[in-house]
Amino acid sequence: MLILLPPSERKAAGADGPPLDLAGLSLPELNPVRERVLGALGEACLRDDAREVLGLPEGQTEEALARNRALMRAPTVPVSELYTGVLYEYLVLSDLDPVAAADQIIVFSGLWGALRLTDRIPPYRLAMGVTLPTEGGLAALWRPALKRALRPEGRLVVDMRSGPYMSAWKAPASSVRVRVFRERILGGVPKRTVVSHMAKATRGKVAHDLLQAGASPRTPEELHKAVADLGHTVELNGGDLDVILHA
Numbered sequence: 001m002l003i004l005l006p007p008s009e010r011k012a013a014g015a016d017g018p019p020l021d022l023a024g025l026s027l028p029e030l031n032p033v034r035e036r037v038l039g040a041l042g043e044a045c046l047r048d049d050a051r052e053v054l055g056l057p058e059g060q061t062e063e064a065l066a067r068n069r070a071l072m073r074a075p076t077v078p079v080s081e082l083y084t085g086v087l088y089e090y091l092v093l094s095d096l097d098p099v100a101a102a103d104q105i106i107v108f109s110g111l112w113g114a115l116r117l118t119d120r121i122p123p124y125r126l127a128m129g130v131t132l133p134t135e136g137g138l139a140a141l142w143r144p145a146l147k148r149a150l151r152p153e154g155r156l157v158v159d160m161r162s163g164p165y166m167s168a169w170k171a172p173a174s175s176v177r178v179r180v181f182r183e184r185i186l187g188g189v190p191k192r193t194v195v196s197h198m199a200k201a202t203r204g205k206v207a208h209d210l211l212q213a214g215a216s217p218r219t220p221e222e223l224h225k226a227v228a229d230l231g232h233t234v235e236l237n238g239g240d241l242d243v244i245l246h247a
Contacts, residue, residue: 001217002155003207006165008085008213011123018120025114029149033142037111038071039169040132045069047133054130063127074122079107079115082123086197087160090204093117096211104211106150108165110138115148128164139168156217158210159240160203165245176220178203184247195245202243206232 022031044053045068051061054068069072080101093101102117109115110128131137146169157175157242159166171177180199181192209230210217217223224236233244 001104001158001210001215001223002152003105003158003210004165004171005087005091005203005207006162007107007109008083008088009125009127010085011082012077012084013123015082015123017076017078018098019073020076020122021120022234025112025116025121027149030113030145034112034146036135037126037132037138037141038209040135041068041111041126042133044072053133054125055123055127056125060125067123068125071122071124072165076120076122078117079119079121080117082121083107086200087204090201092204093209093228095208100214101211105207108161108168110164110215111165113142114150129170139164142168156219156223158207158223160207162215173239174220175239176223176236177239178206178241178243180243180245182245182247192244198245202245206230206243 022034025031025034044050045065047053050065051058054064056064080098091202098117105117107115107117108128110126110130111124112119112121115121126138128138128142135141150169152172157171159171159175161178180195180202182198183190183192185191206227211224211233213226213230215226218224219234220239220241224234224241227234227241227243233246235242235244
């Protein structure tokens, strides 16, 4: 099993490791594109319209730009400790076997392409949906390199990424996308709606439960059974595993 995750905008602030060692990152095939994106991001951060180019919230612009300008000299932190958004709160990596988690999780990133939990990087701000003036859209830029670098090698891919990150690397046809719906009974009829905040929390919890249980599904059907056995309400609809939350 290989679980694909998005990054989170919220990141830890207390990095204290050595500066970035690009050559030491996993998936070294991605390094030429990583270097291009680092350079293009540095240029973008010097522009008068940097906030608009990078899609930064007004109250967070100065901190984000300062982080991005210092990437090559800033202290680093393991990916396992860097991301602190809702999905990662429910993933609770500290509860899991670090070796198994590092083997079974890949985190996608607009700046780094894809990362393992053991990679050390500095805090940054760059979403996959950004278009950098000198390089164009990041998803399109990353697509050829990620296609060459990522080979699931027969493992079942469990895709928990959001849209822009999914577009950067197309998962194999045999993969399973995890969706989350809230179900309410309205007028005696069940109605399902997509949820955002709880979708992140639920994906994190499902990933945590699978890893903590040592599950190793090889097919979508085995994944469906494993998640159901862990207490989640799920349906397998083609290539989608739908997790149902009841109001």
